[in-house]
Every structure is written in C-alpha cells, then in structure tokens.
Amino acid sequence: MSVLIYTENAEGRFKKSIFETVSYARAIADLTNTSLVAISIGDVSADQLSLLGKYGADKVLNVSNEKLKNFVNQAYASVIAAAADKENADIVVLSNSFSGRGLAPRIGVKLNAGVADGAVSLPEISESKFTVKKTAFSGKAFAIVQLTSAKKVIALTPNSYQLVEKAAAGKVEDFNPVNKESDFRTMMKEIVRSADKISLPDAEIIVSAGRGLKGPENWGMIEELADLLGAATACSKPVSDAGWRPHSEHVGQTGIAVSPNLYIAIGISGAIQHLAGVSASKVIVVINKDPEAPFFKVADYGIVGDAFEVVPKLIAAVKEYKTSA
Amino acid sequence: MKILVCISNVPDTTAKITFTDNNTQFNTSGVQFILNPYDEIALSRAIELTEVGKGSVTVINVGEVNTEATIRKALAIGADDAVRINAKPHDAWFVAYQIAQYIKQNPFDIILTGRESIDYNGSKVAGMLGELLDIPSVSVIKKIDIDGDKGAVELEIEGGKEVLDIPFPFVVGAAEGVAEPKIPNMRGIMSARTKPLKVIEAVEVETFSEIISYVTPAPRGQVKLVPADEPGKLIGLLHTEARVI
Ligand SMILES: Cc1cc2nc3c(=O)[nH]c(=O)nc-3n(C[C@H](O)[C@H](O)[C@H](O)COP(=O)(O)OP(=O)(O)OC[C@H]3O[C@@H](n4cnc5c(N)ncnc54)[C@H](O)[C@@H]3O)c2cc1C
Ligand SMILES: Nc1ncnc2c1ncn2[C@@H]1O[C@H](COP(=O)(O)O)[C@@H](O)[C@H]1O
Numbered sequence A: 001m002s003v004l005i006y007t008e009n010a011e012g013r014f015k016k017s018i019f020e021t022v023s024y025a026r027a028i029a030d031l032t033n034t035s036l037v038a039i040s041i042g043d044v045s046a047d048q049l050s051l052l053g054k055y056g057a058d059k060v061l062n063v064s065n066e067k068l069k070n071f072v073n074q075a076y077a078s079v080i081a082a083a084a085d086k087e088n089a090d091i092v093v094l095s096n097s098f099s100g101r102g103l104a105p106r107i108g109v110k111l112n113a114g115v116a117d118g119a120v121s122l123p124e125i126s127e128s129k130f131t132v133k134k135t136a137f138s139g140k141a142f143a144i145v146q147l148t149s150a151k152k153v154i155a156l157t158p159n160s161y162q163l164v165e166k167a168a169a170g171k172v173e174d175f176n177p178v179n180k181e182s183d184f185r186t187m188m189k190e191i192v193r194s195a196d197k198i199s200l201p202d203a204e205i206i207v208s209a210g211r212g213l214k215g216p217e218n219w220g221m222i223e224e225l226a227d228l229l230g231a232a233t234a235c236s237k238p239v240s241d242a243g244w245r246p247h248s249e250h251v252g253q254t255g256i257a258v259s260p261n262l263y264i265a266i267g268i269s270g271a272i273q274h275l276a277g278v279s280a281s282k283v284i285v286v287i288n289k290d291p292e293a294p295f296f297k298v299a300d301y302g303i304v305g306d307a308f309e310v311v312p313k314l315i316a317a318v319k320e321y322k323t324s325a
Numbered sequence B: 001m002k003i004l005v006c007i008s009n010v011p012d013t014t015a016k017i018t019f020t021d022n023n024t025q026f027n028t029s030g031v032q033f034i035l036n037p038y039d040e041i042a043l044s045r046a047i048e049l050t051e052v053g054k055g056s057v058t059v060i061n062v063g064e065v066n067t068e069a070t071i072r073k074a075l076a077i078g079a080d081d082a083v084r085i086n087a088k089p090h091d092a093w094f095v096a097y098q099i100a101q102y103i104k105q106n107p108f109d110i111i112l113t114g115r116e117s118i119d120y121n122g123s124k125v126a127g128m129l130g131e132l133l134d135i136p137s138v139s140v141i142k143k144i145d146i147d148g149d150k151g152a153v154e155l156e157i158e159g160g161k162e163v164l165d166i167p168f169p170f171v172v173g174a175a176e177g178v179a180e181p182k183i184p185n186m187r188g189i190m191s192a193r194t195k196p197l198k199v200i201e202a203v204e205v206e207t208f209s210e211i212i213s214y215v216t217p218a219p220r221g222q223v224k225l226v227p228a229d230e231p232g233k234l235i236g237l238l239h240t241e242a243r244v245i
Helices: A016-031 A046-054 A073-086 A098-111 A216-229 A237-241 A272-278 A294-298 A307-324 B037-053 B065-077 B092-105 B125-133 B186-192 B231-240
Strands: A002-006 A035-041 A059-063 A089-095 A114-119 A130-136 A141-147 A152-156 A171-174 A187-193 A205-209 A232-235 A262-266 A283-288 A301-304 B002-006 B009-011 B033-035 B056-063 B081-086 B110-114 B137-141 B143-147 B150-157 B160-167 B170-174 B197-201 B209-215
Touching: A002 A016, A002 A073, A016 A035, A016 A046, A016 A089, A016 A152, A035 A046, A035 A073, A046 A059, A046 A171, A059 A073, A073 A089, A073 A098, A073 B125, A073 B137, A089 A098, A098 A114, A098 A152, A098 B092, A098 B125, A098 B137, A098 B150, A114 A141, A114 B092, A114 B209, A130 B209, A187 B150, A205 A216, A216 A232, A216 A262, A216 A307, A232 A237, A272 A294, A283 A294, A283 A307, A283 B231, A301 B231, A307 B231, B002 B037, B002 B092, B009 B065, B033 B037, B033 B065, B037 B056, B037 B065, B037 B110, B037 B143, B037 B170, B056 B065, B056 B092, B065 B081, B065 B186, B065 B197, B081 B092, B092 B125, B110 B125, B125 B137, B125 B170, B137 B150, B150 B170, B160 B170
Parallel strands: A002 A035, A002 A089, A035 A059, A059 A171, A089 A152, A114 A152, A205 A232, A205 A262, A262 A283, A283 A301, B002 B056, B002 B110, B056 B081, B081 B197, B110 B170, B137 B170
Antiparallel strands: A114 A130, A130 A141, A141 B209, A187 B160, B009 B033, B143 B150, B150 B160
C-alpha cells in the first residue's frame, strides 16, 4: 500500500502550494503507516524533483515524454491511475487547482474511488471509517464526507495545510506508461502565461476591491498595494460585470472561491454571495467608508474611511514597513 | 448539433445555510431553490450556439419531482425539451453515472455542465462524465465557440489561459464569462408548460461517498478598528499579531 501524490508543475517548477500538498500527503501516509510516492509529469529538472524528498516523498516517479509536455487531463489521469496501480496506492492526493479539478473526477472513475474534493484538513481514519472535511455551500459551511470505497482520491484546497519539512529518500525513478491514442483528442492552440501574475486560488495575500472604487481608472492604487505585498488582485462581481476588471478576478459564490492568509477588501460591501467565496480566508481586513457595511461583521481588522485617502496612506505605510524590515 | 445541458437545483445564493438533526441534514425550510447559476450560464450559451448553428438543446436533471420548477425555468429560458432522472442526487458520481447511461442511449455532440454546483461545489460531474463516456472534458471553461464539428474553448490555467480545440463529442463546465444569463420572456414562460419533460427511472449503481454531517464555520471575533489616518498601525498588527505579512 502507498499514498500517491500528483505534484503538478508550472513551467517546470513546483509552487509552494504543491509542497503543502506533499506535506499533507506525507501526513496521510504517516497516519496509514504507508509510504509516499510522488508523481511528476512534464519537463521538470532533477533539482526541482529533489525538493519533493525534502517534504516527505519516499519515491518520485518522473514521467517525461514529448507527448505529455502539455497538460491534457485525459492523458494525465491515465498516467496517474497507472502509477496508482503500479504503486498499489489506495489514496491519491492532488491539489484542488485548475488542473486538479480536471483530474480528480477522472482518476476517481478510473480507480472506482470515492472523491473528496476541496478537502480542508487531514482525513480522520479509523478501522471502520474514513472521513474528510470539505468546503460546501460555497464556503458557507463544511461537509464531513465519508469515503466508503477501497480507493480514495483527495483534492486539497490550496492554503489549507501548512508546509512541513520532513526529509525522506525522494529517490527519483523514470516511469513510462503507455497512453492510448484517444487520450490525446484535444489540441492546444494557444497558451498565454503572464509570469508575473499570481493566480488567485493559491495566492497567500489578496487585495480585492469593489464598486466603492467608482471606476476602472482607480485600480492603479489597488495594483500598487498588491505588488508591494506580493498579492494577487481580485474584485467583486459588479466590478467584473461592468468590465472594470476581467472575470478571472471575480471572487465569491459565483466566482472563484479563495482562501488566502490575508484578504484585504476595499470598497466592498460584503454581500452574502461575496462573503461565501472569501470567508475561508485566515485574516480579513476591510476598508470601507460606511461603518455599517456588513463586511465589518466578518472582518478581523478594519478601517472606516474613504479608500481614496486610506489606500495611498496604506501604500506609504507598507513601503515604510518594507524598508525597515 | 445536439446539445445536452446538465442542470442542478440548488439553494438560492442568499439562503442562510443551517442544519438540523444534529447537523446531519441541510435545513431546507424557508430556503428557495434555483437553477444553479453556472448551469444558467451553460444553458444560455447552448441556446446562443443553436441559434447560430441550428440544433437542439435538451436539459437533464437527476432529481426528485420537486426539481420540476427549476426544469420548467430552463425550458422557459429556451431549452427545447427536458429529461428528469427520477432519483435523489446522492453524489456527483451517482449523478454522472445516471446521465452517462442516458447519453449512451441518446448521443449528443456537446455536453455542458456548470463549473460547479453552488451547494456541494464538487466540480466533478463534468470530469466524471468525460471519463465514463471516454470523451474529452474540461471542467472549467471561460469561453466556447463552435467550428464545424469541434469546439474552441478557453480555460484558465495556473497563471494564465489556454485555448483548446476539442472534437465532438465533449463535455465542458461553464464558468462566468461564457454567456450572459438569459432571462425568460413571456412567450418562453407560456411555452415552457407544454414543452416535453420526460421522466425516466434511475439505474442502480454502487456509490462511494456519503455526507455524514455538516460543520458551520466558527464565527470571527469582534473586528479591531484602526483609525483611518494611521494605516501604519494596521501594518504593525498584521505583522506582529496576525503574522500574515
Ligand atoms: C445570484 C447572485 C450571485 C452573486 N455572486 C456574487 C459573487 O460571486 N461575488 C460578488 O462579489 N457578488 C456576487 N453577487 C452580487 C452581490 O449580491 C453584491 O451585489 C456585490 O457583491 C456588491 O459588490 P460591491 O460590494 O463591490 O458593491 P456595493 O454593494 O455597491 O458596495 C460598495 C461598497 O463600497 C463602499 N464605498 C463606496 N465608496 C467608498 C469609498 N470612497 N471608500 C471606501 N468605501 C467606499 C460602500 O460603502 C459600499 O459598502 C451575486 C448576486 C447574485 C444575485
Ligand atoms: N442533480 C444533478 N442533475 C443534473 N446535473 C447536475 C446535478 N448535479 C450537478 N449537476 C451538473 O454538474 C455540474 C457540477 O456539479 P458538481 O460536480 O456538484 O459541482 C453542475 O453545474 C451541473 O451542471
């Protein structure tokens, strides 16, 4: 028996969220007294692969072949399921990222495994029960899901498990399963990566702004604050509906659900649908000129004031903090 | 071009989420149910695509008779006909399995789902359908256009976006941006009453997951207010107290 973790890379590198997932998978392997096998697919250097051992991978399967250079969920799911068979893995762990969402259900079907998506903590395991806590109702609640199948797939919500260094052998092995032709029916036409952009689901800090900012021309200060903090930018729904910001920045119940360490909401009222997608944030800061704004009820810190005065001062304060730190 | 849109019946976005029976049951009392917002987007795009290219839009739901109001809403928006698979939607696997059985008997060129249901947020049905039918799937797309017998879809990836060509038949999950939700007009509402809604029985299948209870998030403490002219204080608190910067 073993636990298998799929470690996705972004242009050949593993992000912090992947090491968190490895730490999580290591903890599950310890809970079940088995070994942890990582699988990496694509062009990843030996240096990067060696990092997986640092977080507890006993073994690393390295799948590197021309056909699998680009992500195709059907093909990757086949490879990961083949690795699970080869390693006799009864638990497969992945990150609930964009690609994880494409993979987890396919792997679940291939392995006849129950799938716990959006897990937020370690499973509880006893002789008779295997349960996982996951987000439900768009962040308004959690569900405790019992997986009753022999094999299980768990997709971990980014930013919900701490990095733990735990050195293990991390021995790298090549793995070359054969895909069926039908795994490659989709064709990549175009790929655009903005290297400097931090993706929302795994951002540790998010600076978000709403209709209180009045118009798209006022986002300069939001971006400046985000840059200074190494944060991603987000917005409320009416802002993206009005075309002030792209849809990909819209957070909330019908947008992206986020769970950063720090969420700074500027000029956002805190409607229930907005809160649903952001309430899993560890710390929430609200800046709003209306002291009665509902967002203050769920905030940890707040400033009652006009964003156009507060944000520039905040930017100055962050600059000062950064030069003194 | 035959399009199938999978629709789910979910609590209204403003609904207060509470539980009964020792936190084991979702408390539906006073909760209004709606067409899942992403499914509404998927359906709206399906109608646009058949307006340009010709074809038909069928909606399918796995649910008990109480979901029919939502199904009629989908017909009012513009779907041509509807299928209800009469069963409690136990989990994503159960739902996907039932729909896959139906599709095997009644093939479609395009299968659309929402990117996720706003109650269980699994984002699983699309991928499971893809695997069960051995066809390509993309769980979350931001755009879809049709070109002959293939789709061009845009999806989000870590730190960017990608455009894929995807041949019929395929299944994709619609997110914001795919279409503006269509609002039913009077004619739609009138005709929805007489459009075909077929009810079929579910097939038996083993399931692998069970929700055993719910937990509501712990309430946050009282907000700490910092004076508007001293944002430096906020930075200090975030550094020393909250330890997030
Ligand atoms: C089905 C459905 C789904 C939805 N899904 C989402 C979702 O996913 N995400 C989402 O965000 N919304 C969603 N909404 C919309 C939601 O109900 C709210 O309308 C929306 O969140 C409000 O956005 P806002 O806070 O930016 O704007 P407003 O509600 O207009 O609030 C603006 C805030 O800015 C403050 N303000 C104004 N000027 C200043 C200033 N100079 N300085 C500081 N503060 C200022 C005001 O006091 C106010 O609190 C959904 C709605 C529906 C019906
Ligand atoms: N009971 C259901 N009947 C039909 N389609 C469903 C049902 N539940 C979910 N779906 C579809 O699957 C999508 C994703 O749901 P989920 O995997 O639960 O997040 C939804 O947006 C719907 O399109």
